[in-house]
Amino acid sequence: MNLALSLDRVPDHIARAIVDPHAYVEWDGLHDMLAHLRRDHPFARADIEGYDPFWIASKYEDIQEVTRKNDIFLSGVAQLMPTIDLELDRTVGFASEARGLVTMNAPEHMKYRRIAQNWFLPKSVRSYEDRFRKLARSYVDRMAEMGGECDFFKEVAVRYPLLVIMSILGVGDEAEDLMMRFTQNLVNIDDPDLTGEPAPKTPQERAARTRAVAEEGWAYFNEIAEERRRRPTDDVASVIANAKIDGEPISNNAALGYYITIAIAGHDTTAASVAGALWALAERPEELAKVKADISLASSLAEEAVRWTTPIYHFARTAACDTEFRGQPVAKGDHVFLSFPSGNRDDQAFTDPFEFKADRTNNRQIGFSYGVHQCIGQHLARMEMTILFQELIPRLQSLELAGTPKRKITNFQGGPKSVPIRYKID
Structure with missing residues (x-):
């Protein structure tokens, strides 16, 4: 097969935008490019200097199909970042040591997923409803005390989900600052506004800084794991610390990877979706009016918040063998990036x-x-x-933007980083 004649290639300017953390700040422009991919290059390969070649799946159905073929397209630690020396990645890079669920494949993945799966089923999470409602109400009360203006992301959206996930893990309130610093710095390394440091200039600097942030979190969660093994309690941290895989105690790396996955995925993504929803409602009073008139729409609002914001921009898969997808020759070892923002704007899957x-x-x-x-x-x-929407929206008498919202500088896990609002609340 003559690959040079067979390959559909991503236009160079779009490929460069896909890997550029700054491109995701220009959300509308990025979506224009993703729409171009869906129309003309739905599954195509990007070849740009400084990066390993990678495929981009931009159509909703293709993203689903790749994930369904999990025996051919394997999970791993590939990211949209410049090529890094493998030995450096092993010795300095955090991702190569993490044993998070997102990097595992069958049969290992399901064995580890079952450890905490029951804790996150609908019946189990409903047992936390009163606790979360009380927490949500406290943040709405706090908004009422702020004089009708605040940065919703900084004051509410990024804080409420953190306390929720700390509650699930069984982490005490005294760790809030550490958890905030850890979850924000680890996934926002390209955004100086969120880390307080310039973005890393080289893959080596990125790997070293990621490792430094991760080690602080690892040290804390290692203490949690050791304490839960000595004195188990009724929380997810205890379940993970005392878990067994094939009759053997879970390794420290696996336990720590589990904690970190829950902490980051459970915090930052929810914060982004909540902030994205308030941003959208502040610009669309007619949509806010719908929910005020029928608060049962809070659940569909939450679903639309995730679709609209799509806080995880991509996950990667790696071909386990030579294969073909959408008529394209995918070689063993090729990376395939699933563009979730693109899939969530696919007009063949969603009306308007x-x-x-x-x-x-x-x-x-x-x-x-x-x-x-x-x-x-x-x-x-x-x-x-x-729950947060149920507590907040009935009390909102008015809502509008009080400034220009800003998005995170990142090509992986993003969303708003500032949503200034002006409101009247009872």
Whole structure:
């Protein structure tokens, strides 16, 4: 097969935008390029200097199909970042040591997923409803005390989900600052506004800084794991610390990877979706009015918030063998990046995908990924967002933007980083 004649290639300017953390700040422009991919290059390869070649799946159905073929397209630690020396990645890079669920494959993946899966089923998370409602109400009360203006992301959206996930893990309130610093710095390394440091200039600097941030979190969670093994309690941290795989105690790396996955995925993604929803409602008073008139729409609002914001921009798969997809020759070892923002704007999957609809029905958004690696905490995320909307929206008498919202500088896990609002609340 003559690959040079067979390959469909991503236009160079789009490929460079896909890997550029700054391109995701220009959200509308990025979506224009993703729409171009869906139309003309739905599954195509990007070849740009400084990066390993990678395929981009931009269509909703293709993203689902790749994730369904999890025996051919394997999970791993590939990211949209410059090529890094493998030995450096092993010795300095954090990702190569993490034993998170998102990097595992069958049969290992399901064995580890089962450890905490029951804690995140709808029946289990509902037992936390009163606790989360009280927490949500306290943040709405705090908004009422702020004089009608605040940065919703900084004051509410990024804080409420953190306390929710700390509650699930069984982490005490005294660790809030550490957990905030850890979850924000690890995934926002390209954004000086969130880390307080310039973005890394080289892959080596990125790997070293990621490792430094990760080690602080690892040290803390290692203490948690050791304490839960000595004195188990009724929380997810104890379940993970005392888990066994094939009759053997879970390794420290696996336990720590589990904690970190839950902490980051459960915090940052929910924070982004909640902030994205308030941003959208502040610009669309008619959508806010719908929910005020019928608060049962809070659950569909939460679903639309995830679709609209799509806080995880991509996950990667690696071909386990030579294969073909959409008529394209994919070689063993090739990386395939699943563009979730693109899939969630696909007009073949959604009616009026570029419209924010609080009452959208049959919303099969893929912001929680899809298939065997669908987010283990999706039911928790839906519930905590719904509860916050139920507590906040009936009390809002008015809502508008008080400035220009800003998005995170990142090509992986993003969303708003500032949503200034002006409001009247009772």
